[in-house]
Amino acid sequence: MFLHNMWIMFVDMWISIVDIMFVKWGSLVNIYIIAVGKLKEKYLKQGIEEYVKRLSSYAKIDIIEVADEKAPEQLSEQQMQLVKRKEGERILTKITEDMYVIALAIEGKMMSSEQFAQTLDRLATYGNSKIAFVIGGSLGLGDDVMKRANESLSFSKMTFPHQLMRLILTEQIYRAFRINRGEPYHK
Numbered sequence: 001m002f003l004h005n006m007w008i009m010f011v012d013m014w015i016s017i018v019d020i021m022f023v024k025w026g027s028l029v030n031i032y033i034i035a036v037g038k039l040k041e042k043y044l045k046q047g048i049e050e051y052v053k054r055l056s057s058y059a060k061i062d063i064i065e066v067a068d069e070k071a072p073e074q075l076s077e078q079q080m081q082l083v084k085r086k087e088g089e090r091i092l093t094k095i096t097e098d099m100y101v102i103a104l105a106i107e108g109k110m111m112s113s114e115q116f117a118q119t120l121d122r123l124a125t126y127g128n129s130k131i132a133f134v135i136g137g138s139l140g141l142g143d144d145v146m147k148r149a150n151e152s153l154s155f156s157k158m159t160f161p162h163q164l165m166r167l168i169l170t171e172q173i174y175r176a177f178r179i180n181r182g183e184p185y186h187k
């Protein structure tokens with residue numbers, strides 16, 4: 001009986017280790033990029049496709065687009081809030097309970113590529129196999145999405161167009177996996 005219990009414990013422990021390694025090293029990491037609006041520019045599409053292809057050996061990447069609201073120049077503060085709320089509702093329907101959500105926001109936390117790589121590594125180590133990055137529309141992300149986010153990430157104090165942000169993000173995720181694997185990557 002004692003030996004039997006020891007054997008079960010050993011097998012359980014081994015399964016947990018294998019699970020952690022799978023999640024940590026990519027095979028079970030699912031990355032979602034939830035973005036407002038359609039990607040129109042061909043050169044951006046090509047760039048993103050290239051990084052998604054390169055990333056496929058590390059993780060599964062899903063890019064989920066939600067429709068944007070029309071946001072003409074002369075909107076009142078209230079109308080802008082409404083646009084962000086409607087877009088936010090669409091974003092939230094794509095987020096499941098088990099996702100770790102990182103909202104991209106200018107006022108979010110800035111980090112180096114190495115720190116970003118460590119963040120992804122830490123998430124994978126602690127079993128977060130579903131990581132969702134959220135990119136807002138032309139007016140940014142609404143309060144409800146920011147509340148749901150586990151953390152927010154800034155790529156600088158500058159404002160980037162949301163379509164370009166997708167390309168920058170996919171490149172940085174790819175760079176992070178290369179850093180975490182200790183694989184060469186041009187500086």
Ligand SMILES: C[S@@+](CC[C@H](N)C(=O)[O-])C[C@H]1O[C@@H](n2cnc3c(N)ncnc32)[C@H](O)[C@@H]1O
Binds near residue numbers: 105135139153155
């Ligand atoms: C055109 S920007 C929105 C600008 C809007 N005025 C704001 O303050 O959020 C569209 C989206 O791209 C992302 N974005 C743009 N610049 C960023 C930056 N420097 N860091 C992180 N995300 C950024 C954010 O998700 C933002 O919601």
